Amino acid sequence: MLLPEKKFVASLDIDAQKTFTPLCPDELPVAEGHLIAPELNAAAAFASVRIASRDAHSPSALWLAGREHPPLSPLIGHKDLDLYWPAHAIVGTEGFAFIPGLDPEAYDFQIFKGIEVDKHPYGACYHDLAEHLSTGLIEYLRSRGITTVLCGGLATDYCVKTTVLQLRRAGFAVIVNLAACRGIAPATVAAALKELAATGAVTVDCAAQLEQEE
Numbered sequence: 001m002l003l004p005e006k007k008f009v010a011s012l013d014i015d016a017q018k019t020f021t022p023l024c025p026d027e028l029p030v031a032e033g034h035l036i037a038p039e040l041n042a043a044a045a046f047a048s049v050r051i052a053s054r055d056a057h058s059p060s061a062l063w064l065a066g067r068e069h070p071p072l073s074p075l076i077g078h079k080d081l082d083l084y085w086p087a088h089a090i091v092g093t094e095g096f097a098f099i100p101g102l103d104p105e106a107y108d109f110q111i112f113k114g115i116e117v118d119k120h121p122y123g124a125c126y127h128d129l130a131e132h133l134s135t136g137l138i139e140y141l142r143s144r145g146i147t148t149v150l151c152g153g154l155a156t157d158y159c160v161k162t163t164v165l166q167l168r169r170a171g172f173a174v175i176v177n178l179a180a181c182r183g184i185a186p187a188t189v190a191a192a193l194k195e196l197a198a199t200g201a202v203t204v205d206c207a208a209q210l211e212q213e214e
Contacts, residue, residue, distance in 0.1 A: 001150060001175060001204050002048055003212050010146045011047035013111045013180075014124055014136075014160050015055055016102055021083025025097045028090040030155045030182045033095040037101025039180035041046065042207035049108045051137065053124035053153075053163065055089035056112035057078040063120045075087045080119040080128045083158070089114070123162035129168065138170045141204070148173040152180025154160030157188035161196060168199040186192050 003009055018024050021033035044050045065071040075081045089096050098104055113121050113135060121129060127133040141149065143159040149172050153160050160181055167174050176196065183189035193203065204210060 001202065002143065003150075003175075003210055005213050007048045008051045008145060008147045009047045009150065009179060009212075010051055010141055010144070010148070011040070011044040011150040012124065012153075012163070013050070013052045013102065013107075014046075014151060015053055015089075015101050015155075016040060016050055016090055016153045017054055017095060018099055019055065019093075020087075023099070024088070024095040027086060030184055033154050033182045034099050036152060036154070036180050036182060037099055039207055040102065040152050043130050043177050043180055043210065044106070045149060046148065046210050046212055049144055049146065050106060051109045051111070051140070052098075052102075053106045053113060053137070053159075054096070054098075055109040055114050055159075057087075057089045057114045057120075058090050058117050058194055059087070059090050061087075061114075061120070063119050074211050078118050080116075080121070082120070082129065085120065091115075109137075109140050111137055118125050122159045123166040124159070125163060125166035125170065137168075141172065146172070148175065150177060152177045156181040157192040158181030158184065161192040164191070164196050164201050165199060168196075168201055174201040175210075176201060176203045177207055177210075178203055184193055205213050
């Protein structure tokens with residue numbers, strides 16, 4: 001896959017946190033989620049800026065599942081909440097941290113999302129489900145002259161999918177590195193990739209398939 005000049009390319013690590021891996025089995029573990037750092041790092045070598053999004057949740061979040069509200073049951077009455085979820089990515093806990101192999105100091109820009117107790121966004125570009133309240137990601141990319149975004153992270157069929165859709169709607173070329181992603185279930189991953197392809201997003205099997213224009 002031939003990329004534009006490096007100055008036009010950004011890499012985006014989407015929610016590559018321990019909370020979405022077997023390292024935190026009581027949160028939202030995705031099989032092999034803790035193994036994607038080498039591919040995220042390899043993709044970053046093709047980019048002029050490296051960005052990370054991170055779930056950053058409150059222990060008082062209104063979407064926390066419990067005895068009365070099982071995980072993934074509908075949440076009614078809050079426009080920026082759709083489902084109840086197990087506690088995950090609570091700021092200050094192990095789950096909030098990056099997966100092993102990622103250096104927090106390596107990023108030029110980080111996005112914390114889901115900080116408010118009444119919001120649980122999936123994509124990295126907006127704080128709200130209606131996509132009105134920007135996280136600043138789109139504006140940051142435009143300010144740097146970025147045209148192409150290399151994406152990887154967790155999980156393919158949720159936050160990666162939503163973020164890629166948001167970036168495509170904003171006019172960016174997007175390349176998803178499949179080796180830098182892991183998903184929850186084969187069926188939903190396949191459906192997500194089909195949806196992304198329909199928007200013009202491109203996939204590569206691994207970072208080794210990327211080449212830079214000279």
